Amino acid sequence: MYRYCSHLFIQQRQTHSLSRPSSIKKTLADLSDVLEKGRIQCGIPGMSVAILHKGKLIFAEGFGKRNEQEPFTSETLAPIGSLTKAFTATAIGELIAEGKMDWDTTSVNKYLPEFELKDPVLTSQLTLVDLLSHRTGLPRNVGYSWYRTTESRRDLIKRLKHxxxxxxxxSKTQYNNIMYAVAGEAAANVAGIPYEKLVETKILEPLGLTNTGFSPMEMKKRSPNHAMPFSAESLRDARKGLYVMDSLDEVYMACAPAGDMYSNALDLVRWGKIVMSSGKIDGDQVLNKEALRETLTAHTITASLRGSSDFGRVVAYGMGWALDSFKGQTYYTHDGAISGFQARLDIFPDADLVVAQLFNISVADWSHGVACYIADEVLDLPKTRDWIFDFAIKSTEMAYNEREAGLKGNLPKRIPSKQAAQDLHAYEGEYTNPILGDASVRVDVDKKTGKETLICKISAFDSKMEHYHFDAFVVRLKDALAAMAGLVTFRTGGHGKVEGLHFFNEEFKRKDNSNAGPYEAKEKQ
Structure with missing residues (x-):
């Protein structure tokens, strides 16, 4: 990883072959300049935007860089994160149309026996609609054990019984990636093929989405024109072009049905057009109309009593799609964020408008503003706000502030001058939790101070542990997407020896007995 400065980010664009109706040529005349200026002010290394209106590709351009040197174009491939969810739900819909599954009658456990919850009644009740509309209430902290793991999807699913x-x-949307993984694996089990192959055969191949697929490594193999992920320490650094270019993730994604796909802006607007057309391509019914419409039917409430009159009072969630309105225009939307990348797809069915966006940095929040700006311009809606240079930039500033606050953590009041209750080596060891898996704590030497310090490895994160007070240590978990701080609190038994730790609202039990008291060691022999 290395830094480079903004003078390397001289604007380079590639304009795809377009068909622009004369009535909106003037409307789009300044769009490239507006997006480029907004990109720089929001600190985005590279991006692409495509607009499909009334069946015509009226805009498709790339801006900035996809890596250190080469331009981000409308054909550049990039991970799309949670836009994957709509593909998952639609593939399941095709199995339902074939009579192999159903949305809301059969429990998912019947399709995938490995899926069990602690409450057998709840296990028998949860259906595909429950999982795909985010209404199961599964705690989000469970997802940490699925991140960058080598364990199989089925083995991770078995942990959910705890x-x-x-x-x-x-009825409230409680967003959760893991339940999408369960639904995808259940569908794969019914189809008798891997989940990825299911989506390829049911969706990608029939629809001709030749630039869409799974995993960053496959994306890299498919085309040299793929984006690399970037990050910046602050919005100030990002605006100066002081980025860090990270590597593509080589680790198999256990919750792939929730967010492992890649695409480009051109494929995404094609996909959006097919969804908007109820599964038709050039008049031919390629996807099952009823099943696809069910994914666009409201099943849970995401937000209500919205403050802005530009949007609907209620935002609902279907299956893989958020359902909203903008200035009287119905639209289906979803965004996606995965380490070093973001994506967004907006569909305005009444106006026959589709907008796709991709960009290669995690901490930025301007895609919603861009979609609103484009809808205003293309559909000639009343101008109520500066969506780029006010709304989007403020949203991006807030995203960086939230990341900074996340690293500080919402910690309890510190009790000063309270040293660690044990020698650091007493905390060393392996710990385990039936839901979140293993955690390890080791003693290392800080290269700057030369003093011993504790290092905690939990899930995919490796973090220095800063002593807070007594047996509590601060752990800061950080990557291109996530940033959080929390307390790891060690637990001692009656013998005064460390026997477990508490983190993520979960208890981890010590696996070894190397620091156990004499009585405990004797009992374990």
């Missing part, structure tokens, strides 16, 4: 969950299903 999770405490409410048996009452609500």
């Amino acid at each position: 999770v405490e969950m409410t048996s009452k299903l609500g």
Whole structure:
């Protein structure tokens, strides 16, 4: 990883072959300049935007860089994160149309026996709609054990039987990636093929989405024109072009049905057009119309009593799509974020408009503003706000502030002058939790101070542990997408020896007995 400065980010664009109706040529005349200026002010290394209106590709351009040297174009491939969810739900819909599954009658456990929850009644109740509309209430902290793991998807699913969950299903959207992984694996089990192959055969191949697929490594193999991920320490650095270029993730993604796909802006607007057309391509019904419409039917409530009159009072969630309105225009939307990348797809069915965006940095929040700006311009809607240079830039500033706050953590009041209750080596060892898996704590020497310090490895994160007070240490987990701080609190037994730790609202039990008291060691022999 290395830094480079903004003078290397001289604007380079590639304009795809376009068909622009004369009535909106003037409307789009300044769009390239507006997006380029906004890109720089939001600190985005590279991006692409494509607009499909009334069946015509009226805009498709790339801006900035896809790596250190080469331009980001409309054909550049990039991971799309949670835009994957709509592909997963649609592939499941095709199995339902074939009579192999159903949305809301059969429990998912019947399709995938490995899926069990602590409450057998809840296990027997949860259906595909429950999982795909995010209404199961599965705690989000479970997802940390799925991140960059070498364990199989099925083995991780088996852990869910230890999770405490409410048996009452609500109407509120409680976003969760893991349940999409369960639904995708259940569909794969029914089809008798891997999940990825299911989506390829049911969706990508029939629709001709030849630039869409799974995993960053496959993306890299498919085309040299692929984006690399970037990060910046602050918005100030990002605006100066002081980015760090990271590597593409080589680790198999356990929750692939929730967010492992890649695409380009051109394929995404094609996909959006097919969704908007109820599964038709050039008049031919390629996807099942009823199943696809079910994914666009409201099943949970994401937000209500919205403050802005530009949007609907209620935002609902279907299956893989958020359902909203903008100045009286219905639209289906979803965004995606995965380490070093973001994506967004907006579909305005009444206006026959599709907008796709891709960019190669995680901490930026301007895609919503861009979609609103384009809708205003293309559909000639009343101008109520500066969506780029006010809304989008403020949203991006807030995203960086939230990341900084996340690293500080919402910690309890510190008790000063309270040293660690044990010698650091007493905390060393392997710990385990039936839901989140293993954690390890080791003593290392700080290269700057020369003093001993604790290092905690939990999930894919490796973090220095800063002593806070007594047996509590601060751990800061950080990557291109996530940033959080929390307390790891060690637990001692009656013998005064460390026997476990508490983190992520979960208890981890010590696996070894190297620091156990004489009585405990004797009992374990």
